[in-house]
Amino acid sequence: MYSLMIKDNYNIEVKKAFIVYIRSKSKLIEIEIKDEIYNDLQIILNEIINIIQKGYFPKRTKYKSRCRDCTYRNICIK
Numbered sequence: 001m002y003s004l005m006i007k008d009n010y011n012i013e014v015k016k017a018f019i020v021y022i023r024s025k026s027k028l029i030e031i032e033i034k035d036e037i038y039n040d041l042q043i044i045l046n047e048i049i050n051i052i053q054k055g056y057f058p059k060r061t062k063y064k065s066r067c068r069d070c071t072y073r074n075i076c077i078k
């Protein structure tokens with residue numbers, strides 16, 4: 001998402017991003033930004049817009065393991 005914002009605001013190509021896991025001794029992960037990421041991001045953004053504008057909720061994740069430590073598991077309606 002940050003890459004898309006940087007790309008749009010500054011009209012520059014973004015090739016890398018970094019994630020820092022502060023709870024894991026600031027472990028640094030480098031991510032290569034490919035064009036496919038923006039396609040996937042657009043799908044996610046469309047889902048968010050649907051939620052906000054139409055009250056549509058996306059399907060539950062098919063990966064049950066994601067629910068285990070999800071912030072929203074106590075209020076998830078799926």
Ligand code: SF4
Pocket residue numbers: 060061066067068070071072073074076077078
């Ligand atoms: S608990 Fe979290 S990860 Fe699982 S379906 Fe609900 S929102 Fe998605």
